[in-house]
Amino acid sequence: MSEKYIGKDILKVDVQDKVTGKALYPDDIYFKDMLYLKIKRATYPHAYLRKLDLSKAEKLPGVVRIISAADIPQVKNFGLMIKDQPVLVGIGQKMRYMGDALAIVIAESKEVASKAVKLIEVEVEKLEVISDPLRAMDKNAPLIHQDGNILATHYLEKGDIKMGFAEADLIVEKEYRTSFLDHVPLQVEAGVGIYDKKSGVITLWVATQWLHDTQADIAQSLGLSKEKIRIIQPVIGGAFGKKEDISVHIHLALAAIETKRPVKLIYSREESMIAQSKRHPFIIRAKTGATKEGYLTAWQAFVIGDTGAYASSGPAVVHKGMYHCTGPYNVANVKGVAYTVYTNNTYAGAMRGFGTTQMAFAYESQMDILAHQLGINPAQFRLQNAYEIGSSTPNGQILTHSVGVKETIKEALNMAGWKGEAQ
Amino acid sequence: MEASFGDLKKGQKNCQRTVPCQYFAPQKIEEALEILSKYGKEIKIIAGGTDLLVQYYDRLYEVSAWLDLKNIEELKEIKIDQNQIEIGAMSTHTQLESSADIKRYYPILSQAASDIGSPQIRNRGTIGGNIVNASPAGDLLPALIAYRAQFKLVSHKEESIVSAEDFFLGPKKTILKFEQLLSKIIIPIPEQNTYSSWIKIGKRKALMVATVSLALVLSMAEDNKIIQEVKVCLGSVASTPFEIMEIREKMIGRQFKQLDFNELGQLVEDRISPIDDIRGTKGYRQEVTKNIMINALEKIQETWGQSQND
Amino acid sequence: MTKLKIELMVNRKKRKIEITPSTRLIDLLRDDLQLTGTKEGCGKGECGACTVIMNGELVASCLVLAPQADGAVITTIEGLGSSDHLDPIQEAFIESGAVQCGFCTPGMILAARRLLEENPHPDEEEIKRGISGNLCRCTGYQKIIEAIKLSIARLSKSDSGKAK
Numbered sequence: 045m046s047e048k049y050i051g052k053d054i055l056k057v058d059v060q061d062k063v064t065g066k067a068l069y070p071d072d073i074y075f076k077d078m079l080y081l082k083i084k085r086a087t088y089p090h091a092y093l094r095k096l097d098l099s100k101a102e103k104l105p106g107v108v109r110i111i112s113a114a115d116i117p118q119v120k121n122f123g124l125m126i127k128d129q130p131v132l133v134g135i136g137q138k139m140r141y142m143g144d145a146l147a148i149v150i151a152e153s154k155e156v157a158s159k160a161v162k163l164i165e166v167e168v169e170k171l172e173v174i175s176d177p178l179r180a181m182d183k184n185a186p187l188i189h190q191d192g193n194i195l196a197t198h199y200l201e202k203g204d205i206k207m208g209f210a211e212a213d214l215i216v217e218k219e220y221r222t223s224f225l226d227h228v229p230l231q232v233e234a235g236v237g238i239y240d241k242k243s244g245v246i247t248l249w250v251a252t253q254w255l256h257d258t259q260a261d262i263a264q265s266l267g268l269s270k271e272k273i274r275i276i277q278p279v280i281g282g283a284f285g286k287k288e289d290i291s292v293h294i295h296l297a298l299a300a301i302e303t304k305r306p307v308k309l310i311y312s313r314e315e316s317m318i319a320q321s322k323r324h325p326f327i328i329r330a331k332t333g334a335t336k337e338g339y340l341t342a343w344q345a346f347v348i349g350d351t352g353a354y355a356s357s358g359p360a361v362v363h364k365g366m367y368h369c370t371g372p373y374n375v376a377n378v379k380g381v382a383y384t385v386y387t388n389n390t391y392a393g394a395m396r397g398f399g400t401t402q403m404a405f406a407y408e409s410q411m412d413i414l415a416h417q418l419g420i421n422p423a424q425f426r427l428q429n430a431y432e433i434g435s436s437t438p439n440g441q442i443l444t445h446s447v448g449v450k451e452t453i454k455e456a457l458n459m460a461g462w463k464g465e466a467q
Numbered sequence: 468m469e470a471s472f473g474d475l476k477k478g479q480k481n482c483q484r485t486v487p488c489q490y491f492a493p494q495k496i497e498e499a500l501e502i503l504s505k506y507g508k509e510i511k512i513i514a515g516g517t518d519l520l521v522q523y524y525d526r527l528y529e530v531s532a533w534l535d536l537k538n539i540e541e542l543k544e545i546k547i548d549q550n551q552i553e554i555g556a557m558s559t560h561t562q563l564e565s566s567a568d569i570k571r572y573y574p575i576l577s578q579a580a581s582d583i584g585s586p587q588i589r590n591r592g593t594i595g596g597n598i599v600n601a602s603p604a605g606d607l608l609p610a611l612i613a614y615r616a617q618f619k620l621v622s623h624k625e626e627s628i629v630s631a632e633d634f635f636l637g638p639k640k641t642i643l644k645f646e647q648l649l650s651k652i653i654i655p656i657p658e659q660n661t662y663s664s665w666i667k668i669g670k671r672k673a674l675m676v677a678t679v680s681l682a683l684v685l686s687m688a689e690d691n692k693i694i695q696e697v698k699v700c701l702g703s704v705a706s707t708p709f710e711i712m713e714i715r716e717k718m719i720g721r722q723f724k725q726l727d728f729n730e731l732g733q734l735v736e737d738r739i740s741p742i743d744d745i746r747g748t749k750g751y752r753q754e755v756t757k758n759i760m761i762n763a764l765e766k767i768q769e770t771w772g773q774s775q776n777d
Numbered sequence: 778m779t780k781l782k783i784e785l786m787v788n789r790k791k792r793k794i795e796i797t798p799s800t801r802l803i804d805l806l807r808d809d810l811q812l813t814g815t816k817e818g819c820g821k822g823e824c825g826a827c828t829v830i831m832n833g834e835l836v837a838s839c840l841v842l843a844p845q846a847d848g849a850v851i852t853t854i855e856g857l858g859s860s861d862h863l864d865p866i867q868e869a870f871i872e873s874g875a876v877q878c879g880f881c882t883p884g885m886i887l888a889a890r891r892l893l894e895e896n897p898h899p900d901e902e903e904i905k906r907g908i909s910g911n912l913c914r915c916t917g918y919q920k921i922i923e924a925i926k927l928s929i930a931r932l933s934k935s936d937s938g939k940a941k
Contacts, residue, residue: 055871062879063867063886065814065854072813073475158525230818230826230880230914249475281816281880282914312525313819476811487779490798490844513842520801520840521821527799537845561834585910586888587837588822673909674823 058279067279070234073249075306078236079108081292081299082157083309084147084164085319086139089388090174090188093133095167096146104163106156108305111148111298113137119298122265122290124257124393126355128189131265131294139168140188141353141388143319148295150303154310177327177350177385188353188386195355198363200345200380202438208342208377212333215342216413220330220406225323226316227395231281233320234310237296241304245272246297251280253288253394262293273297285394289321289356321356321393324349326365326402332410338420340429343438345369345380345406349392349399356393358384365399367439371407372449373429378438423457489532496539496650500623503534504646510534512648514557515591517584518600542595542650545569554652556595560584563594563607572656575665575682576610582667583607585674595649598634601641601707602676604746608635608708609682609700610665616654622647635707658695660687662771664763667702668755669746677703678747679755681735683763687723691774694718699760704741704752711738723771728764732757783847787812788856802841803827806853814854814883818912825911828884829853835891835910854883857890865931866890866924873924877915885911889925893932899925 061067098110113134121127133139133146147164151157174180180193187193209215235250246268252258255275263270280287292309299307311319326349333342347366351358366382411429415422430449436442456462491510493499503510510532513519523530536542542557547568554563563569563580570577583589583597583606597607598618608631616631620643634641643649663684669675680702688695697718702708713734718726736757743749780795787810794809806812806829815838818826822837829838830852858864866889869875876882885908892899892907899907904925905918913921 053872056876058879059871059876060860060863062876062882063854063863063870064858064860065812065883066860067879068475068813069816069880071817072807074477074808074811075475076477155528159528162526228912228914230824230878230912231816232818280878281818282878284914313821476813488798490781492844492847513845515840516842516845517822517837517840520842524820527801530799533798533842533844535842535845584822585825585837586835586891586907587825587828587910588840590834591836591840673906 069231069279069281070236070249070251071231071310073236073278075236075238078306078308079150079152079299079303080154080157081295081307081309082149082161083145083295084149084161086133086142086144086146087166088139088168088170089141090171091139091168092171093135093137093139093146093166094169096135097165098147100165101149101160101163104156104160106152107149107160108152109150109302111150111302112146116298118267120265120267122261122294123354124289124356125359129354141390143390144353145295148299150299150307174387175389177348177387180385180387181383188388193386194383195351195386196359196363196384198366198382200366200378200438202440203377205342205344205377205379209333211335211341213336214414214417215331215333216410216417217329217331218410218413220328220409222326222402222405224325224389224392225395227284227286229282229284229286232311232313232316233291235292235296236306236308237300238306239300239304245274246300247274247276248293248296249276249278250293250296251283251287252277253283253285258290258293261290262297265294266297284396286321288394291320318390322352322390323395324351324358324361324392324399324402328403328406330369330406330410332414334414334418336418338418338425338428340373340375342377343370343375347380347382349382349384350387350389351384352387352389352391354391356391358392361394361399365403367437368400368403369407370438371404372431373411373426374431374435375438380438423453423462426453488530490535491533492535492538494538496541496621496648499534499536499539499648500621503648504623506532508645512536514593514596515559517588517592518596549656551653551655554594556649556651557593560589560592564589573610573614573654575663575684576607576614578665579606579610579667579682594652598652599641599643599649601635601639603638603706603708604677604680604703605708606667606677606680606702609680609702611652612700612708612710613663613682613684613698614654614657615698616652618649619651619653620647621650628653632710637706657684658686660691661685662767664766666759666763668759676746679703679752679759681756681759681763683767685767692722694721694723699735701739701756703746704739704756711735713738726764728761731764732761735760781844783844785846785848786850788853796843798842798844800843801839802843802846803838805843806838812853812855816880816883818880825884825888826881828887828911830887830891835888837910852887854887857886866893866928869924869927869931873920873927875916875920875924881911881913885913885921889928893928897933898929
């Protein structure tokens with residue numbers, strides 16, 4: 045079997061459809077009598093919803109139905125790791141970021157749905173907007189969720205950090221900050237849903253990166269058995285982690301059940317940016333010790349990951365990032381703490397690298413600064429500290445195979461034609 | 468099981484847009500002006516649509532009437548004579564980029580056009596649209612002011628000619644009245660020894676709104692040594708594109724080779740007070756403006772130096 | 778006047794259609810003509826997924842009003858080749874691994890097509906400029922550029938073949 049594929053060019057199964065425009069992405073699916081959805085979203089990043097006036101929107105010709113939280117008392121929160129995201133924010137409940145959904149408008153055309161959304165009137169009681177995770181961690185900061193703004197704390201300890209710093213001839217301590225990033229898959233969140241009255245099955249043509257988790261999450265949120273939720277994965281126009289989280293899914297299911305007609309929901313690009321996950325911005329404080337010969341002795345990392353309004357994959361992303369605090373370099377003594385913190389920013393979740401790319405900015409900067417201050421060629425400094433077979437990572441994993449960092453550094457130097465540090 | 472859903476594309480057409488709207492695409496400019504005078508503010512004039520349809524994304528239903536200029540041939544012409552060029556307002560950026568006359572007499576207008584958006588945008592976007600849209604970052608605007616362009620404004624009652632620098636009032640604000648159309652752009656043919664330089668700074672090469680842009684047009688006296696006239700115009704650092712007037716006294720009448728580029732760069736930096744926005748901070752813009760002024764002078768020095776050696 | 782009758786040539790077929798004037802060309806193509814190979818990635822002319830060739834020029838169909846295309850000749854991805862008979866550029870995209878999620882692919886192929894019509898032997902910089910209005914988030918562009926280079930070779934071969 046392996047001989048059939050290894051070393052051979054194998055065409056993607058759907059590549060012909062993709063180059064001829066035949067491939068069906070969620071947005072390309074159309075049914076007869078299909079209705080269009082548009083979501084009314086939060087009007088303030090942190091506020092109690094006091095009034096939701098649908099009357100003007102409901103009167104617009106072509107509007108079929110508008111669903112608000114009052115219509116769906118049985119529906120539960122959803123979320124990848126923690127069920128902390130409301131399907132719709134109800135009166136007296138809190139909106140926690142600009143992407144929170146307040147109402148689902150169902151209309152005969154996209155145009156009417158867009159128009160109706162703008163006719164919904166919202167009154168809120170504003171709360172302090174927390175956009176900085178350091179403010180969120182203050183003792184007197186208002187709580188975004190009732191159990192506190194620090195969602196998760198993870199610790200890391202290897203060797204003896206005190207001894208490690210005592211052995212160091214040079215210690216460099218710096219703070220690094222990274223920003224929000226959107227994955228910008230070329231296709232925005234989109235889907236189509238149909239409800240079959242006889243069987244009670246909801247069929248959704250939607251993109252997801254966790255087919256079964258998404259199915260289970262929709263089912264628990266709606267209070268249905270998983271068998272009632274059928275997800276058909278059409279061709280996906282890119283994801284990069286952004287389509288791990290629920291987006292259009294539950295709203296489509298609710299609208300399909302409510303109207304008994306096929307329904308379609310496509311986010312605008314802005315909506316996708318505002319409402320759907322991001323790469324976590326990190327604040328990283330790194331303290332690194334090295335001997336004058338250029339060997340790392342100790343590494344201490346303090347990491348804060350801003351997970352925004354909801355958990356998503358936050359706790360996993362942030363603590364995984366911390367585990368990579370030393371990068372691919374041997375350090376015998378490591379200590380770390382990582383906080384995953386709620387703010388009123390757009391929630392952050394999975395994105396290629398899952399927390400490690402943020403850390404790379406910090407550890408590679410530390411390596412450059414140390415090399416410079418020690419007067420050692422930064423490539424040499426990296427090579428003499430790099431992992432090899434038998435090395436152990438900060439969380440104690442012994443590397444037994446596939447450790448190619450030294451070869452990678454050498455080849456990169458070679459390809460770049462790099463001779464040494466510019467004077 | 469799959470078959471029970473039948474053709475997944477059979478439902479097209481029921482997403483038809485329904486909000487009523489009128490649409491005019493006259494052949495003659497006079498007809499367009501009649502329509503404008505009748506509908507006034509109620510009508511949206513559309514040229515290339517590359518700004519307008521972005522502004523009206525997801526709310527096209529708000530437009531109750533369109534006046535499309537696409538059929539008015541006279542607005543698409545580029546005519547040149549000994550004294551001036553006349554560019555029809557509907558000329559696209561691709562036309563400006565590829566016109567031999569514009570490349571020859573107004574090289575930085577051609578370069579600025581080629582720096583706009585992407586092939587898709589340049590094929591549709593027009594010079595008239597770029598002017599009327601009056602973005603502080605409008606790519607053609609600094610070059611137009613630097614080349615001393617004039618705009619012809621017409622209405623059903625009268626016509627007038629206005630200088631480019633008097634046309635812009637603020638972001639998206641101009642002196643154009645709702646019953647007026649910008650019909651053509653008139654630019655005098657530059658003097659013999661004219662040199663120019665255009666620099667646009669932004670985050671990428673394509674589809675980029677300028678963080679700072681600079682157009683410098685300079686003409687030498689007959690001896691090709693003494694500066695006779697100069698205009699330095701900036702984009703994206705104020706509410707409108709504008710000329711740094713103070714540069715004139717520092718340059719006009721001087722020998723080009725005796726200029727202190729650093730001092731001139733500093734002067735430009737001192738005369739601007741940009742804002743912080745998503746494209747750049749005030750401090751960044753100030754520093755970069757100074758640097759690109761110096762770069763622009765260096766570029767001119769290079770071509771001028773070559774002409775000195777010939 | 779709510780509806781407007783327009784007539785246009787799409788993929789060599791004459792289409793007469795009634796639309797409201799505020800319909801965008803992309804909606805006309807996708808919703809009315811079922812040509813869903815034309816994709817919407819941003820709706821603001823930034824991504825190029827909606828690229829079509831209109832009157833011989835590359836345009837973003839999200840930034841064209843349908844009535845502006847009255848009388849126009851339009852080529853969408855569906856007009857380029859079929860599964861049994863692929864265009865050489867489509868073949869080159871497949872062979873070079875230039876297709877991942879595929880959402881940018883129709884626009885990218887049309888941009889390549891237009892570029893090679895205008896300039897049959899572009900260098901790498903000209904290729905980059907030719908596709909500068911089309912974003913791809915998967916490939917990093919390298920394989921797309923390779924596919925276009927492969928297309929150049931294929932097309933010039935088939936041209937010289939025709940000449941014989």
